[in-house]
Amino acid sequence: MTKAVWRWRRLGGVAVAIVLLAAGGTWHLMLSPWGYEPPAGLAPIEQGVPHRVFAFGTLRNPLVRGLVIGRHAPTQAAVLPGHAKVGLDVRPQPGAQTAGEVFVVEAGELRRLDRYERLGLRYERVELELEDGGPAWVYRRLARP
Structure with a gap:
């Protein structure tokens, strides 16, 4: 393979890694059960109301x-x-x-x-x-x- 092909493959791999890291970080920040615990004594959120x-x-x-x-x-x-x-x-x-x-x-x-x-x-x-x-x-x- 030529150097140009290798360069493009490497850039593609880096782009995929960046996207996966961003998606994983977003999941961890907003949805994962790890990394955040609500503060003690927080009043319950009222259900069924806007x-x-x-x-x-x-x-x-x-x-x-x-x-x-x-x-x-x-x-x-x-x-x-x-x-x-x-x-x-x-x-x-x-x-x-x-x-x-x-x-x-x-x-x-x-x-x-x-x-x-x-x-x-x-x-x-x-x-x-x-x-x-x-x-x-x-x-x-x-x-x-």
């Missing part, structure tokens, strides 16, 4: 949102008043507003979002009032020690 979630970061991407919750979840534009977006967080700030999207999930999907956001490790889930007057779950960064 849960509104306010997204201001990666969950605004329909592909990410679909991979995490397992289905397409339509969104509506929403605003979180009294909070400013700072990096990967929203922080209380009088007069500020954070634009985002709101979508509705069921209890099992909310647990998947908790896992994705690493509830208790990186984020906390708090219920805040959106500009439309309705409540929504918002993931906020935990303070670093």
Whole structure:
């Protein structure tokens, strides 16, 4: 075989390895039973009721949102008043507003979002009032020690 053929085969093998590593990492992060344990004392998620979630970061991407919750979840534009977006967080700030999207999930999907956001490790889930007057779950960064 020529050097060009070997080079293409090697590049193909590297591409396959990258795809497999990305798929394995995604599975481990979002679906595997290993690597995440919900925090102790977490209040149970209410079953049989819709849960509104306010997204201001990666969950605004329909592909990410679909991979995490397992289905397409339509969104509506929403605003979180009294909070400013700072990096990967929203922080209380009088007069500020954070634009985002709101979508509705069921209890099992909310647990998947908790896992994705690493509830208790990186984020906390708090219920805040959106500009439309309705409540929504918002993931906020935990303070670093």
